[in-house]
Amino acid sequence: MDSEPERRRYDSLRRAAQARQTSAEIAEAARKLFVANGWAATTVRDVAREAGVSAPTVYAAYGNKSGLTKALVDAADLSADAARMIAGLEADAGDPARQLGAIAGYDRRLFERAGDVIVLVREAGRTEPELAQAYRDGRAAGDRTRVQVFSSWPEGTLREGLDVPSAVDIYAALCNIDVYLTLTVERGWSADRVEQWWCGVLVRELLA
Template identity: 75%
Template sequence: MTAEPARRRYDSLRRTAQAQQTSAEIARAARELFLAKGWAATTVRDVAHAAGVSVPTVYAAYGNKAGLTRALADAADLSADLPLLLADLEAAPDPRRQLAAMAAYDRRLFERAGDVIVLLREAGRTEPELAEVYRDGRRRGDDAHRQVLSAWPQGSLRHGIDVPTAVDIYAAICNIDVYLDLTVERGWPPQRVAKWWAAVLTRELLRER
């Protein structure tokens, strides 16, 4: 077999890898520009220039600027290492340990992508499409918490607290504003925030043993 047919065999895989690399470069450039200039002041042409690609390439990858921001939101979720959370949940069926695993995931999310979350929320005040991206991220978080809490044995939650209420309490405790206040304003290390979250969630949500 010659080298040329073997090379052609992997052309599809090579194109996929190149496309993923291009998308990653576009998302990286968009994140830097959105944070530096703001959403409204950043154009698709700016993003294309910073990423070293053509404007049609950006549109082909994400459709429009709102689509690009949705890709950034997805990347923010990935940065928190969802596979690690899933592994922790599967390895620790005890509700207390699962609350600690979820708090650790949220800490990673806010530590690695808090700037994107804040950008989406603030820009969403004037851009309805971005507001929907932000709300969708919140809904995904609530859905994930609901799935975990619903799988616990009956009687795990404190008396008078059902799953929807528990999801609301979780959201009130573990959120970007609390994280930023403790880490930026009060100098807490991120790990301390996650540990405190786990303790508070255990106290507020779980029935005493």
């Protein structure tokens, strides 16, 4: 039996898989170079050379260097496993302390797996308005999640005198990339220890 028609049937799937693999290799090369050399010092040609592809291939996949960086931001969000956080929020709907733990766990995973991307996007945003906006959008998305969760709690759950916006501000001051890097890089804490500390201090600072 001639297998050629069967091979042709899956050609489109094969091409799509190869394109995804190429895009992933480009993104990994970009992340490596951005972190090692800095965003401004890294060119599309550098990324292409590191990934073993042509510069036009990089442009075709991501548009430009800013587009590539924003793709890394999207990948960073995926790496933190938002579905796991949502499952925890749903399972612990009647337990604000555990819900705080679910949110802090997400941030720990985000910073642990993609902290380098967050830092490079923030730094690149000093000269690239698109990336500055991408960084602000990421922070705002986190705030919206916390507003939604904190607003769902019964009256009297938050510490006396504390409203939802203030609670969100306190969370942001405690659970951010700078605090995470200070504790893990400068002070030698493990990611587990940071998460446990966050869970304890959030309960003390936010809950009645």
